[in-house]
Each structure stands twice: as structure tokens, then as C-alpha cells.
Amino acid sequence: xxxxxxxxxxxxxxxxxxxxxxxxxxxxxxxxxxxxxxxxxxxxxxxxxxxxxxxxxxxxxxxxxxxxxxxxxxxxxxxxxxxxxxxxxxxxxxxxxxxxxxxxxxxxxxxxxxx
Numbered sequence: 001x002x003x004x005x006x007x008x009x010x011x012x013x014x015x016x017x018x019x020x021x022x023x024x025x026x027x028x029x030x031x032x033x034x035x036x037x038x039x040x041x042x043x044x045x046x047x048x049x050x051x052x053x054x055x056x057x058x059x060x061x062x063x064x065x066x067x068x069x070x071x072x073x074x075x076x077x078x079x080x081x082x083x084x085x086x087x088x089x090x091x092x093x094x095x096x097x098x099x100x101x102x103x104x105x106x107x108x109x110x111x112x113x114x115x
Contacts, residue, residue, distance in 0.1 A: 007073040008032075029074055034059055034067050039076065039086065043094050046085035 008014040008028035010021070015031075017024035030036055034056060041047060041055040053064050068084060071077040076090035086094065 007070045042086050046082040048083035
């Protein structure tokens with residue numbers, strides 16, 4: 001059984017994939033509310049818990065704590081004396097998503113032109 005509190009990881013059952021193929025595990029992890037926002041806020045600098053909470057529209061502390069645990073278990077974040085920051089794997093993910101962000105901007109333009 002897959003629960004929302006289980007951290008999606010490759011090779012374990014996740015939403016949409018009983019085998020936990022890596023891409024489906026990633027989509028499950030990134031599709032969870034707030035996870036992409038947290039990664040986005042940490043892309044350029046480390047932030048402590050309160051600063052990160054403020055950057056994320058003051059989400060509840062319990063939800064932020066849960067998401068930080070998930071992203072840490074997934075090896076995308078680490079806690080340092082400076083606060084939470086992306087790991088090398090987390091930075092790699094954010095860099096890998098750059099072309100997708102560019103594509104989304106093109107998509108936005110194209111859908112605007114059709115209105």
C-alpha cells in the first residue's frame with residue numbers, strides 16, 4: 001500500500017507504478033504538494049526552517065517538516081549549519097528541469113496566441 005507519507009523512491013511501489021520505475025517515483029515525489037516549491041526556493045541558497053517557511057507562503061510547520069524529510073530521504077536535500085540546501089543530486093535535478101521550464105514558457109506563449 002502506498003501512503004502520502006511514504007517517500008517515493010526508485011524500485012518501490014509509487015502512485016502510478018507498482019514497480020517504482022525511477023521516472024514514476026520522481027513524478028510522484030515532485031507531484032506532491034510543496035515539494036517543487038521547496039526545491040525552487042533552495043536552488044540558489046540555503047535557508048533555515050523559518051526562512052523557507054516564509055518563502056513558501058507560510059505553509060504549516062508540520063507539512064514543511066514532512067516535505068523536508070521526504071526530500072532528504074530522496075537525497076535531494078541536506079541539512080547544514082546554514083540551513084537546508086540542495087545536494088549535488090538536487091542541483092542536478094533542478095538543472096535537468098531547465099529545458100522543461102523553457103518548454104513551458106513556449107507552451108504558455110502558444111496557448112496565449114490561440115485565445
